[in-house]
Amino acid sequence: MKPTITAFERSPDCGRGLARDMRVRWALEEVGQPYDVRLVSFSGMKEPPHLARNPFGQIPTYEENGLVLFESGAIVLHIANHHSGLLPDDADARMRAIAWMLAAVATLDPPIMDRSLCALFERDQPWHAQRLATLDTQVRKRLGELSRHLGDAEWLEGAFSAGDLMTVHVLLRLRGSGLLDEVPNLATYVARGEARPAYQRAFEAQRAVFAASSPQGGTAEGDSATTIA
Amino acid sequence: MKPTITAFERSPDCGRGLARDMRVRWALEEVGQPYDVRLVSFSGMKEPPHLARNPFGQIPTYEENGLVLFESGAIVLHIANHHSGLLPDDADARMRAIAWMLAAVATLDPPIMDRSLCALFERDQPWHAQRLATLDTQVRKRLGELSRHLGDAEWLEGAFSAGDLMTVHVLLRLRGSGLLDEVPNLATYVARGEARPAYQRAFEAQRAVFAASSPQGGTAEGDSATTIA
Structure with missing residues (x-):
């Protein structure tokens, strides 16, 4: 049986x-x-059927043969545990890749998400300029640390893994901020992730959902206040 | 061979x-x-020997027979995978517990950490009250969702698991904010975690490190501006 995931209707x-x-x-x-x-x-995300899938009312969720999962990191780990190709076979290398998955969601994502939310939704707040500058500094710090670890390597720990998948996706939110472009090896790293055929197929699939939901046939509306997910 | 973890000297x-x-x-x-x-x-956390353990220069790290791990969530998962008692044996129940570990670090921790940092370090900003109120609302929303899931249960998914361990520790940062006390079943849940003998031993061990490092013999100095970790 195919698994079922949830995604935004729009x-x-x-x-x-x-x-x-x-x-x-x-x-x-x-x-x-x-x-x-x-x-x-x-509205459906806050109703009982979806809250039974994710108590925090968020997407994505994952359902398969009675198993119901939430948290993208947990879902990707489940997929990686049941298929080859996303985590190394060697036990230690496998845990290193999982550590990078955790770093992506717990260490990299929070300042990047905060920075994005501040840039989009706090423009009229009295603290906007000062706080955005503070968050830019925090994000640059993390990018510098990540860049130093990556160096000239293609991926974080040798071969591509679920750790790279999560990290690249977290970094993609910085597109348009200019911060990623300041760090050439990370910009190349993200582009390397996006170039993977699997990424491309996934991207087109989610894009098609938005296109079908949009009166403009999916033309991005250019309103940066809506470019958050 | 015993594993070695890192912790703050002070x-x-x-x-x-x-x-x-x-x-x-x-x-x-x-x-x-x-x-x-x-x-x-x-200062040592930002030097090469520690950065080799954690590229982001944070604690804790974990070393065992050549394996070097960072990210508390990954380390706890590694421990849970190699010992019984922290994750259920049933595969689906095990993934549910792991989903709660991810929720703790990726969904609950970021707003709680933001709120804590604002309360401690932005007190002199003219917009402090307004921003703290916004963050309180975000934290209350997550606590309400968690409370609804927990209901009258002792633990998040039946038996105590690493998901509870991570969640309780994230919630402990709210102590003193009053926010946890607004949600009785969560306050009880956290107290239940703290009452575990293993928690008590761990707490005393970390407290002894601070006591040994402190000229006052470990008396908490009462300066809330330093109560962040």
């Missing part, structure tokens, strides 16, 4: 691939696992 | 158990695994 990022179902779609594409998608509206 | 929370080595200590105590501790100073 993604607030206008199909730019920033919503977290993208991580799960990408992982499923990497391992060649077909899947179904249940689209949920913003 | 924890900025004055031994109140908020630093993230507490999660690893607690997990090791739950499974009865002795461990060694390497203390690192704030």
Whole structure:
């Protein structure tokens, strides 16, 4: 039986691939696992049927033969545990890759998400300029540390892994901020992730959902206040 | 060979158990695994030997027979995978517990950490009250969702798991904010975690480190500006 994931009925990022179902779609594409998608509206996400899937009312979720999962990191780990191609076979290398998955969601994502939310939604707040500068500094610090670890390598720990998948997706939110372009090896790293055929298939799949939901046939509306997911 | 973890030489929370080595200590105590501790100073955390352990220059790290791990969530998962007592044997129940570990670090921790940092370090900003109120609302939303899921249960998914361990530790940072006390079933849940003998042993171990480092013999200095870890 194919697993079923949930995704935004109408993604607030206008199909730019920033919503977290993208991580799960990408992982499923990497391992060649077909899947179904249940689209949920913003109001539907806060109703009992979806809260039973995710107590925090977020997407993505994952359902398969009675198992119900939430948290993109946990879902990607589940997929990686049941298919080859996303985590090394060697036990120690496998844990290192999982550590990078955790670093992506717990160490890199929070300042990047804060920075994005501040840039988009706090423009009229008295603290906007000062706080955005502080957050830019925090993000630059993390990018510098990540860049130093990556060096000239293609991926974080040798071969491509779920750790890279999660990290690349977290970094993609910086597109348009200019911060990623300041760090050439990270900009190349992200581009390397995006160039993977599995990423491309996942991206087109989520984009098609937005296109179908949009009166303009999916033309991104150019309103940066909506480019958050 | 005993594993070695890293912890603050002098924890900025004055031994109140908020630093993230507490999660690893607690997990090791739950499974009865002795461990060694390497203390690192704030400057040492940014130097090459520690950056080789954690590219982001943070504690805790974990070293065991050539394996070097970072990210408290990954370390606790590694411990849980190699000992019984922290994750269910059933595969689906195990993934559910892991999903809660991810929720703790990726969904609950970021707003709680933001709120804590704002309360401590932005007190002199003219917009402090307004921003703190916004963050309180975000934290209350997550607490309400978590409370609804927990209901009258003792633990998040039946038996105590690493998901509870991580969640309780994230919630402990709210102590003193009053926010946790607004949600009785969560306050009880956290107290239930703290009452576990393994938690108590871990707490005393980290507290002893601070006591040994402090000229006052470990008396908490009462300066809330330093109670962050």
